[in-house]
Amino acid sequence: MALLTPDDLQNMTDALVENDNLVRELTGFSLDRLCADVYKTEKKNEKIAIIPVTAGCGIIGRFSESLLFTVKHFGMNGFITKNTDVAGFYEAVTGGADIILMADDLAFIAYNLRNQKIAHNQICTGRVYAEILCRTKISNLMSKKEVLVIGLGKVGTPALETFLIEGYSVSVFDADSNRLNEVVADHADCSSGKVKPYDPNSNSQFDKIFEATPAANTVPESCLKNNSVLSTPGIPCGLSKALQEKYGVKIVQEPLGIGTLSMLYAVFDEK
Known part of the structure; x- marks a missing residue:
């Protein structure tokens, strides 16, 4: 970060x-x-x-x-x-x-x-932003434990571990393909949750998205649902204003x- x-x-x-x-x-x-x-x-x-x-x-x-x-x-x-x-x-x-x-x-x-x-700070930030998503009540989706994690660095990795402890199925993406492959391989035998790579060109959509990168426009439109929740300690925000408004995305983001x-x-x- x-x-x-x-x-x-x-x-x-x-x-x-x-x-x-x-x-x-x-x-x-x-x-x-x-x-x-x-x-x-x-x-x-x-x-x-x-x-x-x-x-x-x-x-x-x-x-x-x-x-x-x-x-x-x-x-x-x-x-x-x-x-x-x-x-x-x-x-x-x-x-x-x-x-x-x-x-x-x-x-x-x-x-x-x-x-x-x-x-x-990096560990605690990743954990709390992940925990916010874990506790988020989206209509009747409390039991639907699926999340997209974008950015697998020093903040995104603690977030990933938090989601796995909570039993989530986690789709992961990082701009560094080597890092992405490393994380997927490291969690191949994970029993408390599932980790799989996310393809931005797929049609997979998510109610809950975690983003931790220092870049803009990292959250693709294809992953969004109406009223998705984005929890992001990343600066700048990875989701454009236009997409925020189009899908009614609720964003948890604050710098410190x-x-x-x-x-x-x-x-x-x-x-």
Whole structure:
């Protein structure tokens, strides 16, 4: 997945609120309650420190502020350290932080200083966006466990594993044919679900679609049904506006907050 830019985060706060409402409509869960159900954990007044990191390409504008909005929007206690990097970590620990949020060019993590749990954004993002689809109630299709996964990288792969654990039959596609063949071969003997390659030229249509790529127009019209649900952490959106409107597709997409919330619940204490 591509690194975020300040432009990606410009409307993040509105997008998080809108997606929280959409997830409620689709699943019956608010985003925080969904994460609590997924990880079987709960928040307990933890103090969350957000540490700006200058390594690599440096600090992304609006990134720390967007994290703080997410933390506070869901009723948690958080702060951004005045210092960066190691000095910021020292400030967080001596300031009584329970959980650290920090990111560089290679990893965005949550680390719980009290129980030593650690979570990686790519894994947690893939899982929560997949879990949203698993819990989506589309008319009478709750029992129809079929999904299309587009993009089999560091976010799409955890999503695939989540669908398989939930017993889904998964059609998969990746622009890298070698990666596609590797994933299909690795799951040839999977007993908890089925994995098969998706042919964009086929007439296979899906109520539920997961997309995790950094490219536009990756979701073909041929796979869409009326009122399909697309769960996509990918930026930009892989489905054109014209096709969204033509098929009435409901899209769960937000650049940062949903994945961050998933990370936090991954490191909270168990219920």
